[in-house]
Amino acid sequence: MSDLFSVKGRVALVTGASRGLGKVFAKTLAEHGATVVLSSRRESDLQAVKDEIVKAGGKADIAAFDVQDEARAVAAIKAIPQKHGRLDILINNAGILRRDMLLDTPTEEFRNVIETNLTGAFVVAREAGRIMQAQNYGRIVNIASVMSILGRASVGPYVSSKHAIVGLTKTLAAELGPNVTVNSIAPGYMITDITEALQKNVEFSAMLEKRTAARRWGKPEDLSGALMLLASDASSYITGHTLVVDGGLTSVLAGA
Numbered sequence: 001m002s003d004l005f006s007v008k009g010r011v012a013l014v015t016g017a018s019r020g021l022g023k024v025f026a027k028t029l030a031e032h033g034a035t036v037v038l039s040s041r042r043e044s045d046l047q048a049v050k051d052e053i054v055k056a057g058g059k060a061d062i063a064a065f066d067v068q069d070e071a072r073a074v075a076a077i078k079a080i081p082q083k084h085g086r087l088d089i090l091i092n093n094a095g096i097l098r099r100d101m102l103l104d105t106p107t108e109e110f111r112n113v114i115e116t117n118l119t120g121a122f123v124v125a126r127e128a129g130r131i132m133q134a135q136n137y138g139r140i141v142n143i144a145s146v147m148s149i150l151g152r153a154s155v156g157p158y159v160s161s162k163h164a165i166v167g168l169t170k171t172l173a174a175e176l177g178p179n180v181t182v183n184s185i186a187p188g189y190m191i192t193d194i195t196e197a198l199q200k201n202v203e204f205s206a207m208l209e210k211r212t213a214a215r216r217w218g219k220p221e222d223l224s225g226a227l228m229l230l231a232s233d234a235s236s237y238i239t240g241h242t243l244v245v246d247g248g249l250t251s252v253l254a255g256a
């Protein structure tokens with residue numbers, strides 16, 4: 001059974017690996033034997049994550065780039081198989097969120113979210129996908145959101161970008177098969193920097209805990225099972241799928 005979920009000897013790129021969900025994705029893959037290439041904009045933050053992984057006996061490397069900087073992203077991703085021999089797994093996770101009602105959202109802000117969360121994810125997946133298709137093996141895991149399914153006031157650009165990630169996932173799955181699978185994980189509300197304002201909002205927090213069958217916020221580690229499934233051979237016949245990991249938030253109307 002453990003072989004089925006093994007990522008031992010695999011080479012993985014994790015974007016947005018400096019903190020939050022991406023940091024835990026990277027550490028989890030490294031703990032299970034993958035060599036992890038850590039990416040985000042600031043090299044110093046990545047160095048700290050790399051040190052943690054190496055101290056725990058794992059293998060990690062750094063490839064800092066802004067997903068909006070196409071030239072740097074393309075060069076950094078091309079360099080991975082040159083340096084590590086392969087690129088087997090992509091966790092396409094870098095993302096931002098801006099809070100504003102749509103009627104108050106400047107176009108530049110809308111574009112910035114779309115350029116990071118959607119165009120950036122496309123560029124990274126395209127480059128990784130080319131490498132994976134040529135080597136006849138790959139696992140692409142895009143990080144979507146419950147905001148890929150639900151709408152919500154005040155986060156319009158984010159909701160738009162995350163709905164589009166589901167379409168990107170399905171299209172890439174159709175084009176990259178049969179040996180490269182492309183899926184998404186759609187997390188619910190998880191405790192990271194991106195949700196800091198909501199965590200401090202007592203009313204929202206109480207509503208969420210009541211509304212969610214799990215009765216609590218998610219922790220980044222709650223995604224580890226979905227990560228290991230979609231990053232390993234266990235998911236070889238799963239592609240184009242969005243796996244919702246939200247404590248039941250979008251499946252049930254919890255709370256009596």
Ligand SMILES: NC(=O)c1ccc[n+]([C@@H]2O[C@H](COP(=O)([O-])OP(=O)(O)OC[C@H]3O[C@@H](n4cnc5c(N)ncnc54)[C@H](OP(=O)(O)O)[C@@H]3O)[C@@H](O)[C@H]2O)c1
Nearest residue numbers: 016017018020021040041066067094095145189190192194
């Ligand atoms: N937390 C949640 O409740 C939740 C729920 C559903 C989905 N998600 C999704 O999960 C992903 C990770 O979120 P998180 O909660 O871990 O957020 P976070 O703690 O704010 O981390 C975001 C990561 O993305 C990186 N990043 C941002 N803009 C970038 C850019 N232009 N180029 C390269 N890297 C960039 C950040 O690094 P730098 O700023 O240093 O570049 C950081 O490593 C996002 O796609 C988010 O939409 C989160």
